[in-house]
Amino acid sequence: MTLYFIFLVLLFSFANGQQSETNQEKCSARNYKPYQSFPGQYPWLVALLDQSDGLKVYIGAGSLISGKLVLTAAHILEDIAENDLVVRGGEYNVSTTDDCPHQDIQVSRIIRHEGYNKHNAANNMALLVLKTTFDKSINVERICLRxxxxxxxxxxxxxxxWGKENWDSEDYPTAIKRTDIGILGKAQCSAQLKRQVPSQQICGTGLQGRDSTGDGGAPLICIVDNQFLQVGIVNWGKREPTNTNFTLFTDVAELRFWIDYQLTYIMRMKY
Structure with a gap:
């Protein structure tokens, strides 16, 4: 179950602009500092906010893959309409206004993967088409897909x-939280789980004693050839320290054909 916490509502005005789709430096990991956290370090992370009750309430995360397109998980969007959804880019610490300003943009369309299975999280993927384009800035940029x-x-x-840190806590961090994950082979994962892991999922370890409640839809990132690449999407789950089961993420590379097909459709429809 997704738990909600309320973001501070901060209003900023930005001029419209276009974001470069060809500059490969946007994914460079050369300046990555894994043990430091600072505004603008993860400019592709976005927060998804439900404004149906008049307040902007956090329901999960996503990643910016183009100026007007966000990749996220389907399970956090159940019973949510386009008009009720806002995407916030550039957020870092929800408790302060001293870091870089964020941008809020409404959603024009939700595209859920038609093969999504809520029982085993297969094809747990969705795309959000934004009404306007994010302005490119130091803290808003798109991620490259594996x-x-x-x-x-x-x-x-x-x-x-911005999900919970520990499995036995109800506290949510105010600043972006990073959780390290090790990627393991699907054969080893299937053997331990005693069932076949769907091809559209990635097995990871490292969540023992940690909690991903509130991180649904967040990007799983790997550093490959000195570049940040999004390899997966967070589903859900938490692990007690004694639980050594693998964690399953949606595999972005296995579903690239679906993403590319939707991109072609979106361009044709001129959203």
Whole structure:
């Protein structure tokens, strides 16, 4: 179950602009500082806010994959209409206005994967088409997506979001939280789980004693060839320290054909 916490409502005005889709420096990991956290370090992370009750309430996270397109998980969007959804880019610490200003944009369309299975989280993916384009800035930029040609064996991986930190706590962090994840083979994962892991999922370890409640839809990132690549999407779950089961993430590379097909459709419809 997704738990909600309320973001501070901060209003900023920004001029419209176009975001570069060809500059590969946007995914460079050369300046990555894994043990430091600061505004603008993860400019592709966005917060999803439900404004149906008049307040902007946090329901999960996503990633900016183009100026007007957000990748997230389908399960956090159940019973939510487009008009009730706002995407916030550039947020870092929800308790202060001293860091870089954020941008809030409404959603024009939700595209849920038609094969999503809420029982085993297969195809747990959705796209959000925004009404306007995010202005490119130091704290708002798109992420590059992994393809099957990119090996993530032995890569440094992590996911980020504003979800709970520990399995036995009800506290949510105010600043972006990073959780390190190790990627493991699907054969080993299937053997331990005693069931076949769907091809559209990635097995990870490192969540023992941690909690991903509130991180649904957040990007799983690996550093490959000195670049940040989004390899997965956080589903849900928490692990007591004694629970050694693998964690399952939606595999972005295995579903790239679906993403690319939707991009073609969106361009044709001129959203």
């Amino acid at each position: 393809t099957l040609e990119h090996s993530i064996d032995g890569g440094r991986c992590f996911f980020i979001g």
